[in-house]
Amino acid sequence: xxxxxxxxxxxxxxKGMASIFIVIGILTAIVVLLxxxxxxxxxxxxxxxxx
Amino acid sequence: xxxxxxxxxxxTWQQLVMYGIGGLLIYLAISKGFEPSLLLPMxxxxxxxxxxxxxxxxxxxxxxxxxxxxxxxLFETTIESSEALPILLFIGIGAMxxxxxxxxxxxxxxxxxxxxxxxxxxxxxxxxxxFDLNDAAAIGIIGAADGPTSILVSQIMHSNYxxxxxxxxxxxxxxxxxxxxxxxxxxxxxxxxMIRMEYNPSSVTKLxxxxxxxxxxxxxxxxxxxSVALVGFLMFGNLIRECGCLGSLxxxxxxxxxxxxxxxxxITISFSMQAEAFVNAKTLLIMLLGLVAFVFDSIGGVLFAxxxxxxxxxxxxxxxxxxxxxxxxxxxxxIQKMGLKEDPTNxxxxxxxxxxxxxxxxxxxxxxxxxxxVSQILKNMG
Numbered sequence: 001x002x003x004x005x006x007x008x009x010x011x012x013x014x015k016g017m018a019s020i021f022i023v024i025g026i027l028t029a030i031v032v033l034l035x036x037x038x039x040x041x042x043x044x045x046x047x048x049x050x051x
Numbered sequence: 052x053x054x055x056x057x058x059x060x061x062x063t064w065q066q067l068v069m070y071g072i073g074g075l076l077i078y079l080a081i082s083k084g085f086e087p088s089l090l091l092p093m094x095x096x097x098x099x100x101x102x103x104x105x106x107x108x109x110x111x112x113x114x115x116x117x118x119x120x121x122x123x124x125l126f127e128t129t130i131e132s133s134e135a136l137p138i139l140l141f142i143g144i145g146a147m148x149x150x151x152x153x154x155x156x157x158x159x160x161x162x163x164x165x166x167x168x169x170x171x172x173x174x175x176x177x178x179x180x181x182f183d184l185n186d187a188a189a190i191g192i193i194g195a196a197d198g199p200t201s202i203l204v205s206q207i208m209h210s211n212y213x214x215x216x217x218x219x220x221x222x223x224x225x226x227x228x229x230x231x232x233x234x235x236x237x238x239x240x241x242x243x244x245m246i247r248m249e250y251n252p253s254s255v256t257k258l259x260x261x262x263x264x265x266x267x268x269x270x271x272x273x274x275x276x277x278s279v280a281l282v283g284f285l286m287f288g289n290l291i292r293e294c295g296c297l298g299s300l301x302x303x304x305x306x307x308x309x310x311x312x313x314x315x316x317x318i319t320i321s322f323s324m325q326a327e328a329f330v331n332a333k334t335l336l337i338m339l340l341g342l343v344a345f346v347f348d349s350i351g352g353v354l355f356a357x358x359x360x361x362x363x364x365x366x367x368x369x370x371x372x373x374x375x376x377x378x379x380x381x382x383x384x385x386i387q388k389m390g391l392k393e394d395p396t397n398x399x400x401x402x403x404x405x406x407x408x409x410x411x412x413x414x415x416x417x418x419x420x421x422x423x424x425v426s427q428i429l430k431n432m433g
Binding site for chain 1: 168181258262266274413416417
């Protein structure tokens with residue numbers, strides 16, 4: 001077992017999960033913002049119509 | 052007439068094993084309906100590439116010289132040199148996905164992140180089993196529960212185990228209805244599995260649906276540039292779907308394009324299933340690690356939901372967290388079925404679908420992040 005690789009794998013785990021949550025968090029915030037901004041748009045349509 | 056027997060006498064026991072594996076994949080595809088569009092071409096391809104002196108691989112024929120083989124050519128041009136097939140498949144996948152349930156319930160995005168935990172846990176485990184870092188990263192990505200991402204990452208990481216990784220990724224995706232209930236029951240109580248969730252989706256404007264794929268591409272591209280090929284093509288397909296003016300292209304991307312690429316991808320990936328590279332103990336280990344990845348994806352999602360419940364007034368059914376993997380829509384259906392089993396009036400489908408489509412985004416972002424992090428580390432090591 002390569003101890004250095006284990007340390008790298010732990011680093012990948014920490015940084016990887018953090019990076020994913022940062023991207024997901026930003027996307028969540030943007031979607032919430034988008035919904036508020038476009039909420040009054042004329043293009044509004046009901047979810048069920050689309051589905 | 053000896054040349055008629057040259058093929059028969061050249062068969063090795065490893066090739067016989069590969070015929071068995073090819074036959075098993077074809078059986079699972081036809082009889083069990085496990086990812087037939089992928090497993091059937093892979094199974095048939097596994098037999099094709101393992102015939103002695105197979106004409107689908109490049110060969111040197113005495114007196115004639117080098118002769119190109121179609122599967123080797125397909126592999127070298129569409130996967131090895133460009134990763135074109137897995138990336139192009141994302142156009143079709145993107146066109147298939149309705150992000151509406153997620154856009155109307157954006158907190159479900161979080162599960163698309165949490166349920167990628169199995170990837171990183173498996174990378175660590177693979178390293179503990181003495182795999183090199185690039186191979187460990189490629190093996191971990193089986194936990195993305197996303198075949199094209201697994202193939203793409205293993206190719207970019209120059210992994211020696213692409214065949215085994217592809218087989219594991221697609222096999223476990225097909226086995227989600229068996230793997231996930233087992234993993235979820237390990238970390239939930241009956242009471243938790245019975246938690247009800249109200250579904251009050253907010254309306255989603257067409258403008259939001261159109262802007263969403265563009266913004267996701269830009270954000271993911273800026274933060275994790277290596278993910279932009281995956282995310283970009285996924286979101287391009289989704290934009291075709293949502294723009295409202297390319298109905299025919301959207302239909303083609305969802306059906307004909309996706310089917311054709313899936314067919315070619317399956318038979319092309321069989322190039323990496325040649326006996327000498329595939330039949331060894333490490334393949335079995337990779338299959339085992341792939342299972343671990345799927346189990347810990349599910350556990351990661353469930354535990355994250357339980358963590359959120361510590362702070363939420365309206366509790367989340369923890370099973371929904373497990374739907375944050377990319378296997379769409381199988382995972383959402385599994386959660387719905389498990390919910391109904393505990394309480395026949397508890398419908399979790401829409402929540403699970405929201406988490407499931409978030410998993411589509413989470414998995415491709417995870418793919419890009421892993422490529423980015425591992426390549427940086429390898430660069431520093433080199």
